[in-house]
Amino acid sequence: MEPSLRMITLPVCNLKRALSFYEKALPFQPVKKTIQPDTTHVALKVKDGLGLVLMLRSEVSRIYGITEKANNSTILTMACESDEEVDAAFANVAATSAHFIHPLQRDEWSYSFVFSDPDGNLWEVIHIEHL
Template identity: 30%
Template sequence: MKPAISYITLGVDDLEQAVVFYRDVLGLPTEGIIGTEFEHGAVAFFKMAGGLTFALWERDSIAHDCGVEKGGPDRTAMMLAHNVASADEVDTIMSGLPAEALVKPARELFWGGYGGVFSDPDGHLWEVVFNPRHGA
């Protein structure tokens, strides 16, 4: 088996609000919410570079589908990152976010990169970072 991640699904509490954030604020392409005709089926997919699919699915639906109890959100359980080609691109993305989304402003990082941290409406943390050693 060749290790690969093909889907990343984030559990959200308000699917419509999350889609608006990822589509309208971050500019990720999506066909919107699909599967609403099925109980626990409403989901939104975003096609990403490299064949990755990013999905948003309500936490209640994930719990139902997996047969587990819905837990409380934990902002530190996972952090996603978006590598970009320049420090200017980091600043452009970070400056386009609503003030309430900013967690840590863009700044020089101790290891020589440049980046900032924001959160989506459900508290999922994202780092936008430029790594001068590797590019985007």
């Protein structure tokens, strides 16, 4: 497995305001041009396969189990090429003092787990089916 940092997730209070800011302040373009009323996150293309995800704080709280008041954290995401790479990373992380926020889980589009390092920094390790 060759580790690859592919996404950085920033918790935001107002998705439209955050998207407008990043489109104007930095040359990042959204992957999808329209935001639906129920949208909880937006992905922006940064460069060379790196993405910036702007995610509502309420959604960060729901997914990562962090109280809304405390979720100013940046979430770093390591993308894997296969479920087997996710499993191997899980085994490596499990052999350390990391704290698992979410154990291995599969949803409709990915296979992942989330952990915090000894200093509380959040990491997501994920294989996205169609990335």
